[in-house]
Amino acid sequence: RAKSAGGNRFELADPEMDERTITRHGLTTALPAALDRSEFFIEYQPLVHLADGSVSGAEALVRWSHPQHGVLGPDRFIPLAEHTGLIVPLGRWVLEEAVRQTHEWQQRHPGAGPLRINVNLSPCQLHHSGLVADTVDTLERIGLEPGTLCLEVTESALIGADDDLLKPLRRLAEMGVDIALDDFGTGYSNLANLRRLPVTELKLDRSFTQGMQQYPADPVDTKIVEGIVALAHSLDLSVTVEGVETAAQADQLRRLGCDTAQGWYYARPGPWDHLHQLALVDATG
Ligand code: C2E
Numbered sequence: 001r002a003k004s005a006g007g008n009r010f011e012l013a014d015p016e017m018d019e020r021t022i023t024r025h026g027l028t029t030a031l032p033a034a035l036d037r038s039e040f041f042i043e044y045q046p047l048v049h050l051a052d053g054s055v056s057g058a059e060a061l062v063r064w065s066h067p068q069h070g071v072l073g074p075d076r077f078i079p080l081a082e083h084t085g086l087i088v089p090l091g092r093w094v095l096e097e098a099v100r101q102t103h104e105w106q107q108r109h110p111g112a113g114p115l116r117i118n119v120n121l122s123p124c125q126l127h128h129s130g131l132v133a134d135t136v137d138t139l140e141r142i143g144l145e146p147g148t149l150c151l152e153v154t155e156s157a158l159i160g161a162d163d164d165l166l167k168p169l170r171r172l173a174e175m176g177v178d179i180a181l182d183d184f185g186t187g188y189s190n191l192a193n194l195r196r197l198p199v200t201e202l203k204l205d206r207s208f209t210q211g212m213q214q215y216p217a218d219p220v221d222t223k224i225v226e227g228i229v230a231l232a233h234s235l236d237l238s239v240t241v242e243g244v245e246t247a248a249q250a251d252q253l254r255r256l257g258c259d260t261a262q263g264w265y266y267a268r269p270g271p272w273d274h275l276h277q278l279a280l281v282d283a284t285g
C-alpha cells in the first residue's frame with residue numbers, strides 16, 4: 001500500500017478507516033460484475049403463525065458470495081448498491097428469483113397451503129418509475145398470484161412520503177400485493193399517518209422483541225407492543241414480530257396478540273430446501 005512508501009503526501013491518520021474505505025470502494029466497483037456472474041443468492045427465513053407455529057411464508061434475504069471475502073450479508077452491500085443505483089437491477093433479480101422459487105414450490109405441492117413470499121424494497125426502488133410494471137410483469141410471466149407476494153418497505157422510507165411516492169405502492173396494493181411496514185417502531189412516524197399508507201401489515205422491530213426476553217417482560221415495551229397491536233388490529237393490519245430468539249419472547253408476544261413471528265427460535269435464514277421441509281411438515285400435519 002502507498003502508506004509504506006514514506007514520502008507519501010496523503011498520510012492517513014487512521015489506517016483501519018483507510019482499509020474500510022478501500023474495501024468499500026472495491027465492493028462497490030465489483031457489484032455490477034457480481035450480478036452478471038450470479039454471485040448473489042437468496043436465503044429464506046420462515047414466517048410462522050404465532051398461534052400454532054405453522055409456517056405461513058418466508059422472507060427472502062439476499063447474500064453475496066464474494067470470491068475473496070466469502071459470503072457477505074446485505075448490510076455490507078445494499079447501501080453501496082443503493083448509492084450506485086445497482087439496487088434497481090439487483091432488486092429486480094431478487095424479486096424474480098424469489099417469485100420463481102415460490103411458484104415452483106406451489107406447482108410441486110398443489111395440496112399444501114399457500115406460502116407467502118416477502119421481498120424487501122429499498123427506498124430507491126420506490127423512486128424508480130418501473131417498479132409497478134416490473135412487479136406486474138414478473139408475477140404474470142411466472143404465474144404467481146399477487147396475493148402471494150408481500151413487499152416490505154421500511155417505516156423510515158415512508159416518513160413524509162408524498163402521494164407521488166405512495167402511488168406505486170397503492171397500485172400494487174389494489175392488485176392484491178401485501179405491503180408490510182418493516183422495522184416498525186424505529187422510525188418516529190406519525191401514527192395517524194398509518195391511515196394514509198397502503199400497508200396491510202406491520203413488522204415490529206427486533207428491539208421490542210428484545211424487551212420480551214425475561215418473565216415478566218419489560219413493562220414499558222409490553223405497554224408499547226400492546227398499544228401497537230390494538231392500533232394495528234383496529235386498522236385491519238396484521239402484526240409480525242422480528243428477531244424472536246427464545247420461547248419466552250414467543251410466549252409473551254403471542255399473549256400480546258401478535259399474529260406472525262420470525263426469528264432464530266423458529267429457524268435461521270437458509271436455502272429453499274430447508275424452508276421446503278419446514279413448510280411440508282406443516283402441510284402434511
Ligand atoms: P430486515 O428486512 O429487517 O430483515 C431481518 C433481518 O434480521 C435479517 O438480517 C435476518 O437475518 C435477521 N434476523 C432474523 N431473525 C433474527 C433473530 O432471531 N435474531 C437476530 N439477531 N437477527 C435475526 P439480514 O439478512 O442481515 O438482512 C439485513 C437487512 O438487509 C434486512 O433487514 C433488509 O432490510 C435488508 N435486505 C435483505 N435482503 C434485501 C433485499 O433483497 N433487498 C433490499 N433492498 N434489502 C434487503
Ligand code: MG
Pocket residue numbers: 059120152182
Ligand atoms: Mg424485511
Ligand code: MG
Pocket residue numbers: 182183203242
Ligand atoms: Mg425487518
Ligand code: MG
Pocket residue numbers: 183205206242
Ligand atoms: Mg430489521
